[in-house]
Amino acid sequence: MPERMRRVNEVLREVLADGVEALGDPGLGFVTVTAVRAAADLSQASVYVSVLGAEKRRARSLRALERAHGVLQARIARELHLKRTPQLSFHYDETLDQAMRLEQLIRREHELVEPDSGMTDIALENDQAAVVAALAAADRVLIATHENPDGDAIGSMAAAAGAIRSLGKEVRTYLEPESVIPHEVAFLDIEGLERTVDPDSLDGWTLLALDCGNERRLGAQHPDLLSRCSPVIDVDHHHDNSRFGGVNLIDGTASSTAEILVRIFDGLGVEMTPPIAEALYVGLVTDTGRFQYRTTSPAALRLGARLVESGVDVHKVFERVFESIQPGKLRLLGRVIDHAVPYCDGRLLISHVTRDDLALVEGDEATTEGLIDHLRAVEGVQVAGLIREQVPLADGSLIPNRVSLRSRGLIDVSVIARLSNGGGHKQAAGFSHPGSVDDIRGFIVSEVSAQLAEPAA
Numbered sequence: 403m404p405e406r407m408r409r410v411n412e413v414l415r416e417v418l419a420d421g422v423e424a425l426g427d428p429g430l431g432f433v434t435v436t437a438v439r440a441a442a443d444l445s446q447a448s449v450y451v452s453v454l455g456a457e458k459r460r461a462r463s464l465r466a467l468e469r470a471h472g473v474l475q476a477r478i479a480r481e482l483h484l485k486r487t488p489q490l491s492f493h494y495d496e497t498l499d500q501a502m503r504l505e506q507l508i509r510r511e512h513e514l515v516e517p518d519s520g521m522t523d524i525a526l527e528n529d530q531a532a533v534v535a536a537l538a539a540a541d542r543v544l545i546a547t548h549e550n551p552d553g554d555a556i557g558s559m560a561a562a563a564g565a566i567r568s569l570g571k572e573v574r575t576y577l578e579p580e581s582v583i584p585h586e587v588a589f590l591d592i593e594g595l596e597r598t599v600d601p602d603s604l605d606g607w608t609l610l611a612l613d614c615g616n617e618r619r620l621g622a623q624h625p626d627l628l629s630r631c632s633p634v635i636d637v638d639h640h641h642d643n644s645r646f647g648g649v650n651l652i653d654g655t656a657s658s659t660a661e662i663l664v665r666i667f668d669g670l671g672v673e674m675t676p677p678i679a680e681a682l683y684v685g686l687v688t689d690t691g692r693f694q695y696r697t698t699s700p701a702a703l704r705l706g707a708r709l710v711e712s713g714v715d716v717h718k719v720f721e722r723v724f725e726s727i728q729p730g731k732l733r734l735l736g737r738v739i740d741h742a743v744p745y746c747d748g749r750l751l752i753s754h755v756t757r758d759d760l761a762l763v764e765g766d767e768a769t770t771e772g773l774i775d776h777l778r779a780v781e782g783v784q785v786a787g788l789i790r791e792q793v794p795l796a797d798g799s800l801i802p803n804r805v806s807l808r809s810r811g812l813i814d815v816s817v818i819a820r821l822s823n824g825g826g827h828k829q830a831a832g833f834s835h836p837g838s839v840d841d842i843r844g845f846i847v848s849e850v851s852a853q854l855a856e857p858a859a
């Protein structure tokens with residue numbers, strides 16, 4: 403984020419903190435303004451607050467803030483001489499919330515109660531309008547997605563590139579250089595994909611980050627991308643997204659980033675051509691596990707129908723994505739099955755891929771994509787883990803091993819991932835860990851055992 407915006411945000415936060423205090427509304431409760439993120443053009447600002455008390459209390463406080471919107475906006479206009487007075491939207495500060503409830507989360511056996519849906523809908527609508535406005539105003543958009551991309555990452559990037567180009571805007575696409583595009587989704591052609599960027603080339607470009615739970619997922623060049631591009635737009639469906647953009651649209655209930663993109667495209671008036679629909683469909687079909695995961699909502703199924711109506715060849719996508727497995731990947735699956743060890747009475751199954759395994763099949767990181775799903779599919783398994791041993795660097799140091807976790811839903815694996823600076827969804831998460839493969843097995847076993855040992859809430 404540019405230094406100027408950081409200062410604007412901090413000044414806005416101070417004025418709003420005073421303003422909230424001055425409201426003296428008994429319905430407000432104990433509200434702290436923790437952060438403000440204004441759009442670069444000041445058309446909109448997201449105000450993050452923490453509220454002392456339970457979820458009901460939080461919803462009441464946010465409603466009181468929405469009611470006081472005009473008063474607070476007038477205060478900003480009076481005290482600051484900004485060229486525009488931003489439209490305010492109020493959000494519960496999830497980061498603070500997560501930190502405070504971590505203990506509690508670890509003990510919880512069932513999936514989290516979804517956040518108060520009424521307030522979430524209002525916040526989402528505001529955020530969506532802000533993203534549509536930011537993209538409509540942009541002339542040049544750099545689209546980027548996460549390292550080790552999956553079908554949703556590549557599909558969303560390809561779809562967004564096509565859609566935004568169709569609006570007559572200049573588009574660039576970026577994927578960090580170490581990442582390999584999985585063979586299964588490589589048929590989606592991303593024209594001119596850049597693997598390194600010259601920071602000086604980023605001035606005047608809007609960044610659209612897709613499917614990235616936090617800025618580090620953009621790769622080593624994320625400080626350049628975030629400081630030189632403006633505004634930064636963060637569109638994602640990971641419920642623990644760090645909201646690293648100036649404008650953020652995060653819907654943890656969406657099946658895929660592709661699903662959220664469709665709402666943005668509709669807001670922008672994008673025509674749903676067959677290539678755009680196909681790329682979105684790849685994101686949708688991979689992130690929903692071919693319309694089988696819990697995220698397969700009526701909305702996801704309706705979107706599937708709409709994309710097929712827009713020209714997607716379902717069978718062609720099936721053959722490209724699911725029936726084009728390379729022989730090496732099948733052999734690697736054999737190694738993964740060989741290394742699989744059950745723990746916790748068979749409720750946890752962990753396997754690993756060594757550097758030798760990958761060399762044997764002439765594979766890379768992308769070859770491991772999807773293998774973990776075979777482990778979770780075993781009867782009685784609640785959690786599956788796959789550890790990927792990383793290559794040593796030239797100086798002899800080791801890149802930390804990477805770990806993927808999958809859950810059937812009883813255990814929230816994103817909680818375990820966050821303990822080691824990772825993140826993800828309740829049923830699919832990942833993290834890096836500096837220990838050996840055996841250390842990591844021990845870590846996963848103890849965290850899963852602890853969650854299994856807690857009586858149902």
Ligand SMILES: [Mn+2]
Nearest residue numbers: 554613659689
């Ligand atoms: Mn995704």
